[in-house]
Amino acid sequence: MNGHVKNMYFQLSIRTATTLLSLLLVMAVGPSKTITLCKNQQSGNSLQQTLKLTRLIYKESVDLLRIYKISQGDMSELFCKISNNDVPEPDISGLDPSERIASIYTHLQAFDPHFKRVFEQQTDLQLPPSALLKALSIVSNRSSSLTSLINCMYQSLFPNLPLPEPAWGPTSLPPSQNIFQQKVYGCIVLKRYKEFLSNAAKELRILKSQVCRKKTQMNVVL
Template identity: 65%
Template structure:
């Protein structure tokens, strides 16, 4: 009788342990799947692509300013130091991650008409074969691609929030300018854009550590 009772207790213990082990294994597999899901669609490919484009745009902006100064003749080093109004702000605004990502997107859109104006002005000032013209056209195209990547990243994180289109309000361009003012304006636009890209790169790295890890941690809890 005692042996029978012991066998029953042992059998019950083994069944309980097996059930518990199965549950733990199931939870571990589900947790791995959730973490992977949290990394890939929301914070994985879209963010990596955006960071890659931002770094490339940063490098190009540094090279572009050098080319710009070299093509402007005398006093080229002083051009970027002059203050110009109605240039997009290089800083990123907003408190919530969604607001800050939209701020990046809005500012990128705001720079586009300025790039177009600088290109038109430099077309009149440079020879058709000037490398500056091709680099100016390239930075404009890169900015469009970066804006599209930011939009994709935003929609992957916040699929239920709208994206303003067109982003922001109308962009104010400068009135008619003399040659010197045109040279100053172009240099300030490019310098401000370079500062903006540095802020974007820093912001995206912060978002990666805050938003992505927070979502993964949240998934683990559930």
Template identity: 60%
Template sequence: MLWTRLKNPATKLFALLLLLVVQSSNSASSRNQQCGSSLQQTLKLTRLIQKESVELIKTYKASQGDMSHLFCKVSIPDVPEPNISGLEPSEKMQSILQHLQAFSSHLRRVYEQQTDLQDPRSLLLVQLGIVGTNSRNLQALMQAFYKNIFPNLQDWSGGAPTSLPPPQNIFQQKVYGCVVLKTYKEFLLNVGRELRTIKGRVCRGRRNLL
């Protein structure tokens, strides 16, 4: 009886369409799962670096001598703001990537400056190196995620060159380093919040975003 019904062209067409819908649903579910897994991995690394930055600031202040508790309270125009701009997920991702690139340059400058001020085996240099490496890994993860989720948008290959401060004396270097680390920690907190929002929008409704 069932075979007789399937011989009907209309019934065959319906069965074929039903099969395609099921396959498409399974495929979409798989893509969303991969999207969520990838973004969760990125969020996990963000949280790790944020925790590392908290300990790094403590070590930094302890290694800078007198008045170090005041260094992070100074405002420096060359250091990026911790806020993330954009309305759409793709715009927020671009903003995060631009900030990561900028902070990477500033962290490298801080490391170079502290190399001249600290013992080569100091805990501060070790922690600065770890945070710098993990930050570059985070940027690579997010750039790969961006290319995968937004393939129809213009490829993001980096923004304008980062503006670093001019030559500084030792006191200015100490202040600069503290401000960079404090601002970077605040930025990472913002990244964590944005990634959780982006995950809910992008990994569940990708068709509406492209």
């Protein structure tokens, strides 16, 4: 092996080792960095960001439901009126603020697998350049971001109270469905999710007013 080949082999080895080391560092630091960001985030900023994102997703969910109905053809207005016990209810539970924020968090977790199921079903029913699939993907991704923000906000506001697991346990998805059942199911999921986001935005507005009131009272005392 001549000197030029040896030099190329050495550089390749260095690049490979550096790449592997970078990946290992990302894997090791990533979760702790997320936790640090949550701990360093001020409760007021976290609450404002969460409320802003919730309002945005609610507006997008209104458009999403409209697009969904258009894409399902005849009788689409009737789909959302059929009852379905497999889909989470939109109501937020709890007596004090910590319980109600925790309820928002667990609801987001509960709706997530239903969103994924609707996306899978509609992927089979819609043509590839579909406005519905694009809208579903956007709302689903934003919802994942909202779940993370709620987590950070909860840690900031209630550092001594761990987030509970969903009271209803793992979310169960409906069994195999025919096309009509899929259309009904998707409409109910999107409708209840829209209603849930509306309820969540109201809760966050109330919490924001309470936090602002407490800060004003503290400033007056000081």
